[in-house]
Amino acid sequence: MTDDEPSTVSMQSLNASTAEKLRQTVARIERLEEEKAEVAQQVKDVYAEAKAFGFDVKALRQIIKIRKTDRQEREEQEQVLETYLLALGEI
Structure with a gap:
């Protein structure tokens, strides 16, 4: 329709x-x-x-986004991000 x-x-x-x-x-x-x-x-x-x-508005927006995320989920995302950055030689 x-x-x-x-x-x-x-x-x-x-x-x-x-x-x-x-x-x-x-x-x-x-x-x-x-x-x-x-x-x-x-x-x-x-x-x-x-x-x-x-205050840095971009940082504040990131803080708000982070605080909306469940702590365990956020930690898992951070671990994956760290793994990827290590693999790319960024850290």
Whole structure:
């Protein structure tokens, strides 16, 4: 089915309560998207503040990424990375 083709469920087959639920769902998604954009702007502002304090933003982003990763998984990734760097003569 392409975007131009009508879906198998037409608006005529939606009863009033189903249509209302659809409207509520769309409105909720739109509100969440707005909140997501606001949070993204706040994060951007915090990074800008950090940069103004003289912090290295690239390092901060790496720290955030590392802290999201499970410790055991991170250690395994670091071991693999070290093995590869040794094999390449980089360390």
